[in-house]
Amino acid sequence: MILSAFYWLEKLLSKTNPIKQKFVEIYGNHPAVIEERLNSSIELVKQFIKTYDGEKNILLTRAPARVNLMGRHIDHQGGFINTVAINKEILIAASSRNDSFIRVHNIHNKQFPSFEINPNEIFDVTSYSDWKSFVKSKEVLNFNNSKNGDWSFYILAVFYRLQLYLSDKKLKGLDCFVSGNIPVGSGLSSSSALGVAFAKALLELNNIDISDKLLIELTGESELFLGFHGGKGDQAAIISAKKGIVTKIGFYPFHIANNTQFPDELELIIAYSGTSAKKSGPEKEIFNQRVACYKLAFRKLQKIWAPALEAQHIRDLTPERLKLTTNIIIQGLYKLPNRPSRTEITEFFDDEEKPYIKDIFQSHNDPGEYNLIGTILFGISECVRSESFHQILEQKDFDKMSKLISVSHNGDRLQNKDQITDITKNEEPLTHISGYYGCSTENIDQMVDIANNVPGTIGAQLAGAGMGGNIVVLVKAEAVENVVTALNDKYYVPNNIPYDAHICIPISGASILGKQFS
Known part of the structure; x- marks a missing residue:
């Protein structure tokens, strides 16, 4: 049931036990987190009333940030991801038009200016036969180049993808107010969370x-409108997350492979x-170039190495x-x-393959050059x-976990670029071989090393697609203060960077708050 903004404000302000219990279902029994999320929801509804009309019927949608504990850069290659949602979120109050x-x-209107658009006046997406034809059209490419990085594009991307899928129904617009505490360019998928929260509001209203499953597919595909050639791992993690759970998610086809309790000890x-890592500009270039290395290496390998011929994805190798042995x-x-x-790459392929290349x-x-071997070796391992x-x-084998996280991050270290030497006689298991993807930064590597040098740290690694943003640290509970102190004393203070480290909790995935409170 969707009721007036005034009603929801009154209900949230009451902070009664039934209301708090609904928040416990999302965030767990963490009073400070619940109080902060309640206050954020209250402020959002107040701003909606101030900007629009308190008599308008609204719903509140939420979509959390995600953290991938293992399985970086491989969702688009069929690999598994092991993710949690954390208590950083996008909130949207929305009413229908x-x-x-x-x-x-x-x-945050200075950072994200208000906008009013009619998507149908910009493009008639239903006139296109399919999504790829639309996003690759000259009109869309020119439009994107003219306003690169505008946050309204994330809203447009979702609207157009849903409207094309629902081409027999003309979608009505929304009045929205947005808030969020996911830092932009942090590697925690703030843009994907925005897209999911908006999609939920648009569909419901x-x-x-x-x-x-379909929501994951469509919101994941929407990012092609932005020129971002990634997978659907972020959306899958944001939508599928469960409170206190690490979710193992597979692709091609999408499926939930396993749910494991996040260890109480950690x-x-x-x-x-x-340093931010946005899905635009130079960062997008690097991301798409790495994905290109995957595609080119896989295609070439199928031509020159018989065991690869029947593989459908890099995960099949x-x-x-x-x-076969490693x-x-x-x-x-x-x-x-x-x-x-x-x-040289163009010369590798026959004429009929040239359009694909x-x-x-x-x-x-x-x-200039494509590191095919390093990239595909990282992907397979x-x-x-x-x-x-x-x-x-599940086994709480923290020593083995530490090794895997370390090797995984090493595949992104900048200093590893020239270390892919001849390892054909290596007896190490593939889990202990990094390959080279190279999406970290010097600062990220420095932070990872500082955290890893603190006793009690299980593992520190790059968060998200890389090129800046956050690190993720799994640490024993008794060592938390030592880790954050080390990061402050050895990284933030010497580099004159404001301290910005937080303990996060695994929470539930995206939802419509209005449905839960009615």
Whole structure:
């Protein structure tokens, strides 16, 4: 039931036990977190009333940040991710309109200016046959280039993807007020959370019910409108999360493989590096270039190495799936060319494959060379690590967990760029081989090393797609204060960066608050 903004304000302000119990169901028995989230919801509704009309019927949607404990950069390659949602969220108060206009205001209005748009006046998305044709059209590409990084694009992306899917129904617009405490460019998927929260409001207020699986598919695909060629792991984590649980999620097809209790002995620390990592500009270039390396390496490997021929995704190239030893797989990878240029890559493929290669190149600027071996080696080894992570978590084998997290982050370390030497005689298991993806920064690496040097730290690693943002630290509860003190004394203070480290808790995934309180 959707009721007036005045009603919801009165209900939230009461802070009665039934209201608090609903918040406990989302956030767990954490009084300070519940109080903070209640106050944020109250302030959001107050701002909605001030900006629009308290008599308007509203709902509140929420979508949390996500943290991936193992399985970085591989959701789009069919690998598993092991994720939690944390108590950093996007909140939206929304009411329906009788036209197609979308009006959006943000509590942080200086950083996120208000806007009013009619998506249908910009593009008639229903005139396109499919989503890829739309996002690759000259009109969309020119439009995006003219307003790169505008936060309204994340709203438009979701609207257009849902409208094309629901082409037989004209979606009505919304009046929205947005708030959030997920730092932008933090590697915690603030933009994906915004998209999910808006999608839930748009669908609910248009009386449309779809499955979580389909919502993940559509919101994940919406990011192609932004020129971001990633997977759907962020949306899957945000939507599928359960309170106090690490969720193991698989792709192609999407499925929940396992739910494991987050260990009581551990705490989760998020620490910001002071440098943002946005899904636009140079960061998007690097991200798309790495994905291109995956695609090019996989395509070439299928032409030159017989065991790869039947594989559908990079996750299919693991020892368990191929029934081959690690050494044989690595020898196969070393058949790939070493850091080829675009010209050399083009020469590898037949004429009928050239359009596919051209399409890959169009996603990013020419980096000069493509580290095919390092990238695919990281991808395969990360797939192995992520597949076994839930068992290590269940067994609480913290030594093994520490090793896996360390090796995983090493694959993103900048200093590892030239360390992919001949390892064909290496007897190490694939879980202990990093490869090279290279999406960390010097500051991130410094923070990881500081945290890892504190006794009681299980593992520190890059959060998200990289190029800045946060680190994620799994640490024994008794060592939390030592870790945050070390980060402050050895990183924040010497680098003149404001202290920004927080203990986070695993909470429930995206939801509509109005449904829970009615």
